[in-house]
Amino acid sequence: xxxxxxxxxxxxxxEGEDVSMNCTSSSIFNTWLWYKQDPGEGPVLLIxxxxxxxxxxxxxxxxxxxxxxxxxxxxxxASIPSDVGIYxxxxxxxxxxxxxxxxxxxxxxxx
Amino acid sequence: NAGxxxxxxxxxxxxxQSMTLQCAQDxxxxxxxxxxxxxxxxxxxxxxxxxxxxxxQGEVPNGYNVSRSTTEDFPLRLLSAAPSQTxxxxxxxxxxxxxxxxxxxxxxxxxxxxxx
Numbered sequence: 001x002x003x004x005x006x007x008x009x010x011x012x013x014x015e016g017e018d019v020s021m022n023c024t025s026s027s028i029f030n031t032w033l034w035y036k037q038d039p040g041e042g043p044v045l046l047i048x049x050x051x052x053x054x055x056x057x058x059x060x061x062x063x064x065x066x067x068x069x070x071x072x073x074x075x076x077x078a079s080i081p082s083d084v085g086i087y088x089x090x091x092x093x094x095x096x097x098x099x100x101x102x103x104x105x106x107x108x109x110x111x
Numbered sequence: 112n113a114g115x116x117x118x119x120x121x122x123x124x125x126x127x128q129s130m131t132l133q134c135a136q137d138x139x140x141x142x143x144x145x146x147x148x149x150x151x152x153x154x155x156x157x158x159x160x161x162x163x164x165x166x167x168q169g170e171v172p173n174g175y176n177v178s179r180s181t182t183e184d185f186p187l188r189l190l191s192a193a194p195s196q197t198x199x200x201x202x203x204x205x206x207x208x209x210x211x212x213x214x215x216x217x218x219x220x221x222x223x224x225x226x227x
Contacts (some may be wrong), residue, residue, distance in 0.1 A: 006153075031213045042115075042201050042218035043154070048214070088153065092213035097161060098144070098169060099213060101154040 001098030006089050006110045014110050019076040021105045030093040032072035033099065034063050035104035046087075047074070076107075084109050116217035117202050123225045124192040126218050132187040132222050134202030141207035143185040144216065147171065147198040152203065160185055161207055192226045199223050 006023045013019060023032070031050055035043035047056050049065035049072060056063055060077045072091070076083055089102040117132045136143065144159035147168075156169030160179040174196060176188040185204075190197060200223075203216040 020211050033215050035218075040221075042203075044218065045215050048215045080178075090154075096213075097142075097167070098159055098217060100157050101146075103151065103153040 001021045004089060004100050004102040006105060008029065008105060010091070010106040010108070012082055012110065013079060015079060015081060017079055019079055019083070019107060020090075021087060022071060022073045023091070025091060025093070025095050025100070026070070028047065028069040029072075029091040029093050031099075032063070032065050033090040034061075034072070034074050035068055035088045035090065036085050037088065037104075042052045043088055043099040077105075081109055081111060083107060114138065115202055115204055116220050117219035120220065121223050122227065123191070123226060125227055127188050128190060128192050129188070132189075132202075132224070133174075134165055134185045134186045134187065134219060135183050135196070136185075136202075136204040136217075137183065137197065138204065139174060139182060140217075141182065142214075142216075143179065143202065144169070145175070145177065145185070145187045146201045148197075148201060149198050150151075153211065157187065157200075162195035182211055189224075192224075194226045197226045 004023050034046045037043045047063040052069045054065040063074045086104045088104050090099040115136045115205040141162045145157040146154040155171050159178040160166045201221050202219040205214045208214045
């Protein structure tokens with residue numbers, strides 16, 4: 001079935017640094033979602049994107065729906081310790097009644 | 112709103128035992144789904160439902176049954192537990208979008224299941 005390639009798989013950064021991660025697919029998607037999962041919790045929605053080229057911010061987080069509709073990007077500016085967790089992208093393609101999830105990016109921050 | 116609730120939070124089963132994982136939502140969402148999360152595997156869809164009385168299989172349905180008798184509840188049944196079903200299980204719900212779209216899903220806190 002459909003798969004999303006999410007990268008990087010893990011990141012080790014210093015507090016205050018900016019973070020970038022992305023997801024790519026082999027097919028055209030019409031929805032991109034970004035989630036964050038804290039240890040022992042369920043994923044929490046960060047940003048939803050519905051149009052190619054769309055750029056949406058949520059505080060220090062910014063996500064973009066790629067113009068080709070085959071990718072999406074998430075940036076975190078000026079990272080803080082509470083940004084630690086696993087970030088997942090998820091997408092929906094035409095005709096499907098489900099989301100496809102990326103493998104996740106595990107973010108670790110050194111104070 | 113409580114959102115999406117799941118019970119139990121933790122469960123240990125012996126091989127061959129059966130159990131039901133409960134999921135409920137109070138947002139009047141038509142769409143509900145079950146995922147399992149294993150290390151390095153992301154989230155994999157087990158079953159989903161687009162409304163009461165309607166269910167369908169996801170990527171990894173074997174060994175699991177679901178039913179949807181009400182809009183609010185979507186229980187997941189393990190008929191004969193196997194060690195391969197050791198995982199964290201998440202329930203999620205969303206409004207049902209027009210064809211060709213998909214609205215954001217909201218997740219419950221998860222059930223951590225160990226099968227020995």
